[in-house]
Amino acid sequence: MTDTTAEIVLFDGVDELDAIGPYEVFENAAQAGASLETNLVTLEETDLVTASHDLRVEPQGTLGQPDILIVPGGGWTTANEGVRAVVEDGRLPDAVDERYADGATVASVCTGAMILAEADLLEGRPATTHPVAVEDLEAHAANVVDERVVDDGDVLTAGGVTAGLDLALWLVEREFGEDVSSEVSEEMAYERGEIFG
Template structure:
């Protein structure tokens, strides 16, 4: 499983770094699992919502070869949805480039995942139309205004589209993906390694 985590200025730190650690830990345990931090345009680093500067591994355009084996997952973190005048998911929704990239990835048959208000960027891309989904509690009314089937769960697995609620639920989504693609034993070992108690089962299609 190859995971590209798409960063932008103002993303929430844990939305991206938490899943990244889960995926990389699974890989360290021998699973076919690798994660990268990517951006749409060349950048050495991106500044997150609380000021953390995160290094970038590459751009989405040089993503993994789809023939390399395993699903290609594009994970979009959230952060800063309510005020589109500031860096964050709201501003990226208005710019439109990230929603376009998400839609293109889905059209190529890739798996897309949104953590927190990253789910709103998936909604803007149209990939949540008619699909079960959740986002951060503060944006649920905005999600209800789309064509998504809003499900108030910690995270939702709708096949090739997955969404998680607020911040720490991204850990549950990532562990679920590891279990789904790499096995329950690997997911349990990762959860033990990071000393995280998984809190819920997903709502599945």
């Protein structure tokens, strides 16, 4: 049986917990028996990514063709940084759209939803994001709902920062069953939030 592949895409200014929280959930799920391989990746080859709180992260490769693609947030309110810079650059939103078109389940954490919006994946869909980006997300014709995690099938969104843990745990449950997700929740001593969708 082939592993489900998950990739979490990093960029300079990414919020640490948005990326590392889901990574830890997925790694714990694999240890709990889920057939899941997870990698931290970048759009282009680079030695290090500097996150929003100056954590330096060494990516494990470049963006491939994952089954699940997690798009973190960070830096939406600051010009030329993080998500704002990524959206203005346009290459990552295009790459996200390509992976979606190729059948990947795409999920965002926090203001990563703005990258999905730029990729035209949220128009007319229920979605959520960090409160600082709600008005901007609504301007992209997303149906913004006040929930920690919104599951709209092949596109999921999570609210601010710690909601990435809920998103990842929900994806584990959805793909690998409640027993695995419950084991991971207990291992991480984390009480999950509600899911919309």
